[in-house]
Amino acid sequence: MKLKNKKQLILEAAFEVFSNKNYANARVEEIAEKAGVGKGTIYEYFQSKAHLFLEMHKWQMEEYLARMEKGLSREASPSENIYMLIKNHTLFTKKFNNIAGRLVDEVGFNTEFNKEHRQVMLNTYKRLLSRVKEILDTGILMGEFRHMDSQLVADVLFGTMGGISHAMILSGNKQDVEEVSRTITDLLLNGMLNKRSM
Amino acid sequence: MKLKNKKQLILEAAFEVFSNKNYANARVEEIAEKAGVGKGTIYEYFQSKAHLFLEMHKWQMEEYLARMEKGLSREASPSENIYMLIKNHTLFTKKFNNIAGRLVDEVGFNTEFNKEHRQVMLNTYKRLLSRVKEILDTGILMGEFRHMDSQLVADVLFGTMGGISHAMILSGNKQDVEEVSRTITDLLLNGMLNKRSM
Amino acid sequence: MKLKNKKQLILEAAFEVFSNKNYANARVEEIAEKAGVGKGTIYEYFQSKAHLFLEMHKWQMEEYLARMEKGLSREASPSENIYMLIKNHTLFTKKFNNIAGRLVDEVGFNTEFNKEHRQVMLNTYKRLLSRVKEILDTGILMGEFRHMDSQLVADVLFGTMGGISHAMILSGNKQDVEEVSRTITDLLLNGMLNKRSM
Amino acid sequence: MKLKNKKQLILEAAFEVFSNKNYANARVEEIAEKAGVGKGTIYEYFQSKAHLFLEMHKWQMEEYLARMEKGLSREASPSENIYMLIKNHTLFTKKFNNIAGRLVDEVGFNTEFNKEHRQVMLNTYKRLLSRVKEILDTGILMGEFRHMDSQLVADVLFGTMGGISHAMILSGNKQDVEEVSRTITDLLLNGMLNKRSM
DNA sequence: GATGAATGAGAGTTCATTCAT
DNA sequence: AATGAATGAACTCTCATTCAT
Secondary structure, three states, rough: OOHHHHHHHHHHHHHHHHHHOOOOOOOOOHHHHOOOOOOOHHHHHHOOOHHHHHHHHHHHHHHHHHHHHHOOOOOOOOHHHHHHHHHHHHHHHHOOOOHHHHHHHHHHHOOOHHHHHHHHHHHHHHHHHHHHHHHHOOOOHHHOEEOOOOOHHHHHHHHHHHHHHHHHHHOOOOOOHHHHHHHHHHHHHHHOOOOHHH | OOOOOHHHHHHHHHHHHHHHHHOOOOHHHHHHHOOOOHHHHHHHHOHHHHHHHHHHHHHHHHHHHHHOOOOOOOOOOOHHHHHHHHHHHHHHHOOOOHHHHHHHHHHHHOOOOHHHHHHHEEEEEEEEHHHHHHHHHHHOOOOEEOOOOHHHHHHHHHHHHHHHHHHHHHOOOOHHHHHHHHHHHHHHHHHHHHHHHH | OOHHHHHHHHHHHHHHHHHHOOOOOOHHHHHHHOOOHHHHHHHOOOOOOOHHHHHHHHHHHHHHHHHHHHHOOOOOOOHHHHHHHHHHHHHHHOOOOOHHHHHHHHHHHHHOOOOHHHHHHHHHHHHHHHHHHHHHHHHHHHEOOOOOOOHHHHHHHHHHHHHHHHHHHHOOOOHHHHHHHHHHHHHHHHEEOOOHHO | OOOHHHHHHHHHHHHHHHOOOOOOOOHHHHHHHHHHHHHHHHOOOEEEOOHHHHHHHHHHHHHHHHHHHHOOOOOOOOHHHHHHHHHHHHHHHHOOOHHHHHHHHHHHHHHOOOHHHHHHHHHHHHHHHHHHHHHHHHHHHOOOOOOOHHHHHHHHHHHHHHHHHHHHHOOOOOOOHHHHHHHHHHHHHHHHHHHEEE
């Protein structure tokens, strides 16, 4: 089981380094150092820097997905699930410098990643999105949410979460996760309009 | 009779190249070629690649700001202004591959850009945010929007717009701007909850 | 007479810049700025940077030669002339960062200067040397100096003067010219040996 | 079984190239070629071209110092030691195009070399000088040399040796080392004056 | 004649990748 | 399997020189 350990070690080191630098600025040697292995060893487990990035990315998306699932439950109300979604995302973002969000652009705009790479990544995103859509659809079905284009709203919800990341990075990461999550959930659920004025 | 200022020509070429590649992958020579000038000429107008990027970025932020202002008016209702905001952002994003969003990460995570650079960028963002906050505050004051932490909501609104960009890129940029903007505005204004069920 | 003035202006600026940097580090633009002319103007008067250097060098050698002649006289004793030689050289060196010495190496080892250039320079040096040799020969003829290979001694004397420059630069240029010159002259005239012990 | 340490190989190549060109004209790639290594390899062993130059310089100064010590002995008379000094220096100079002398200027006037670099170099020179001064002081103590400012004379002697280099280079390096050394030693020991005329 | 904007050859340097050990 | 010394392609940037004005 040593082999699996070493590969995992490299993936973790890669994640750490790619989180703090962007793809181009991250040096393979730094990843090797952080993983405690030789530079050449990385090429035993990964074809190239791009492949390492890609595998790390896939792994992180799984991690992220698992994290998002945490706290979600069929018993909880869709609204509560939405809150958990936002909270978990915000926690994840805060912890890892919004790596998830940044990775999208990285893969999307770096010519080193070919079509195939991009497809792999897109598929992972689609899985994420379909999970969000599922929650929305459940809410609609239960009558808790009004009728809406759940696909588009899932996109937006997902996007909003990404946006929170930007906001948090820009504001210097100083905000309280619970409070931010509450406010955002409230906003998304109830909207901005003053109901009494209607 | 120069048709165009050469500095502007370079900025535009830089924008084009940086939009399609990321900072590290963009080659100075390619920018020069696209601008129709010699490699050295770029260094006549900009100290370094990083400075070129920064100036291009500042210019684009102004452009973006101007674009966002378009269609906003004191006479229009705050809700209509929110719609315009979202629509304009979506248009801009669609047109320019979400460069604005990506630039944030670029500057935020690239060690080549020092504190001073980041400050410059942050200031532009703050101007944008304060404009959004102004619209929100007007809405609150007019009683159209309910009472809320307008600062945080501005962050989120701004973030959401950024998020839309991601969504559009992921979905391959095929969506209709008007429709997307309508749906999102509606979502933000009225929320997701089914009012009748309350 | 304006033309001559401008050429001279450039030569003087070149001298100043080449004195403080070496050939490669001296920028043509800096010379132009110091001369108060445009960069292109330099190329009106000189074929290339190398030619500018060369002409500046020739001019400085003349200047140096003239400086060395100053104070020399047929009436003065050869010993006094030797003293003047050393003193003038030391003064010149101190004033101009040993540019004369450095120029030798510059021209001697820089492949940008071809054979012809080197010959021009060598000729100037030979004139200098023959002047020193003349003084020595006069001293020998007058019986003040003992019989010796005046050609070689001229080389050495000239070399010694160059060496003083190095010493002065290394020691930070703090020494008193009069005193140094006296000591050296005394050394060269009387030698190091203790005569009484013989 | 490496025949030679690779770092040493590079240093030797650097020495050869820097001896024939000056710092600015010497290309790193040429050094690499001469060393039989790739361009990148040089940067495995040295931080930069400037650092390579500096280390090469330090190494050469040690080499020079060792060369100078050769043939010197406590048993030999100070005069003989002076002769050895001059002869060894002349040999070294002749062999290596007066690189020692030229390096002084290189380091002294090239802004790429900072204060710290210069200090390192100065210290090596001071060691050289103190060795020369020691010989002089011994001679004075033994009564063979007359009383004199040994510090200044060491400077001059050292300078003279540097000067010989110039002379040899100018004269095309054709002179006989033994003869030149004899003449110079004689000049320094006995002076130029005709004793009988006093 | 005088200029300086424009140029591009050529330099130093980095770093993903290879391969002998 | 694991390594890291060695590599060279590819990059940014400088600056002598040109030439349209």
